[in-house]
Amino acid sequence: MIAIESLSKRFPRVTALDRLTVGIEPGVTGLVGANGAGKSTLIKILLGLSPATEGSATVLGMDVATQGGAIRERVGYMPEHDCLPPDVSATEFVVHMARMSGLPATAARERTADTLRHVGLYEERYRPMGGYSTGMKQRVKLAQALVHDPRLVLLDEPTNGLDPVGRDEMLGLIRRVHTDFGISVLVTSHLLGELERTSDHIVVIDGGKLLRSSSTADFTQRTAVLAVEVTDTDEHPDGTAALRTALRKAGLNPHEPAPDRALAPGAGHLVTLDIGGEAGDTDESVFDTVRDTAADLGLGLVRMEQRRHQISEVFTERSAGDVA
Amino acid sequence: MSPDRTPEHPTTTGPAPGQATAPAHGRTATAERGQDVIHNIGYRGYEGPRLGRSYARRALFTQSLRGSYGLGRSAKSKVLPMLLFATICVPAAILVAVAALTKAKELQVGYAEYVLLMQPLLGIYLAAAAPQAISMDLRFKTTPLYFSRPMERSDYVAAKYAALSAALFLFTAVPVLIMYVGALLVKLDFSDQTKGAAQGIVFCALFALLHAAIAAWIAALTPRRGFGVAAIIVAITVPYFLVTALQGIALTSDNSSAIGWLGLGSPGTLLDGIQSRFLDGRSGFPDAQTLTGSQGAVYLAVFVALVACFYALLLRRYRKAGL
């Protein structure tokens, strides 16, 4: 669906994308990265609107550098920012956008009515959009990206500004875009947690570099993590190091400490380890082993928690990986 | 159609949020397709024609042109353009009535001259229409939605400029036509009037091309509407009155040869010079001066250069307008 090959984008002051190579398959793909990671920049290059400094990319088999127009005919785009004129109704606006995508007037009207219904906009679609809630605006933004029945939509932070309920509804809608409409989705967010519920595949970028690209199932497995906090004792002035050694003897797999982690006060007392499997079906014996190991060493066990993986862990893991 | 376009849940309702949020459960197209017997009556794809750039450009032109008269917009936004339109048409009708009553041989005011007299009104109309057509998309950041579609930035600029020019052309050409039809009805000389009106229409086109380019560029630089309105009125009226005043001074201070060259200093006087030199119009310059041959050539060259220059600036503005 999308093939990105050694793609870089340099602005005078920042490198937004740094030799990014990644392939994206049909389905729902989450593109995760912190603010400034280069998500929006990547989308603009994929639409053929901003030239890459080097490298290449194809979307639906078409080259972004030379076939931008043809790509944009079959791709939908939902920007991260507000983009709706307040004095126009959703219907008029989406009809106009459908025509801008090349749909004849009658088809544009039919597709608009269908699409607005699918995104859950009913009577209010005849009212000026200035009076809409954020949730309704996001739905119109999604509708204009879908109205020409694209093969792929690029959604830039569609949950931005939504409350938890609105967020869930939007994520459900995005899921349906693929399952019910058969349209592939590339959706960005800075929250891994929300995309893992929606996506088949997750791509994580940071500072314009690829951190990880894997199926959501793999991702969930690999990032199910147990965090153990212990105190130091006289016998073991570095409690975490001792615990790590002992856990390894016991056949478990604690993470190496990240070099920058020592800088954070208190962080030195934390040991993290993969516990495999999905949250919920973890082997209970791991907890026992950890508890017993800590007790044998005479270390105080402050807390033990199974974490939902957070984007920050992906980043620290990378820094750990970089030294190794 | 490629296999990835096959809906995996061909039912009307989507999966419940819980279901949707568990992508780990190996949802594969083949696994689900066999189970569902209800056919998709929810989402229909689109197999019809996709008409491409030139169609989009035309559709944008029509929509913007209609919008310049408040058509397809709220009732409130029709008021000002329609009021102004009526205001520019009424005096044209009055001129015809006067000609009829006085049994004159010709209209009191020439066709192009009429347009020039109405400049303050045209300034107000442009100051309302240009921000509406141009600034709104920038202010509400709608332009990325256009540029993420097949059209290029140049298509967008071409459509908007053409729409604004056409709106202004209609605004001036309709009163010219009213005068012409009226003149024929009161049986003024047919060939005189036809020639005059044709020249008047040409003048309307020239007027629209130049003023739309200037106003569009100003509007593209001022996403905030209030600024744009003020800036356009100032840009169109102030230089005109300034140049006219300077020409007056030139005349009284025995420098009347400077009058022609001074006329290059504002869009209005530039067009006045062109119409009196090339379109048989009455000059609005002091002493009703007309241009010399070389001045005329310079006027035409400046006209073309200005239109090209403002259009290029407009294009450049959109090349910069980030997505």
Ligand SMILES: Nc1ncnc2c1ncn2[C@@H]1O[C@H](COP(=O)(O)OP(=O)(O)OP(=O)(O)O)[C@@H](O)[C@H]1O
């Ligand atoms: N037009 C530009 N000129 C200069 N720098 C830019 C430009 N666009 C983006 N950048 C820079 O490139 C980097 C990546 O920006 P980008 O908008 O792609 O990040 P993002 O992942 O979308 O972030 P966010 O989550 O904040 O939307 C940032 O450091 C940003 O400042």
Ligand SMILES: [Mg+2]
């Ligand atoms: Mg962004």
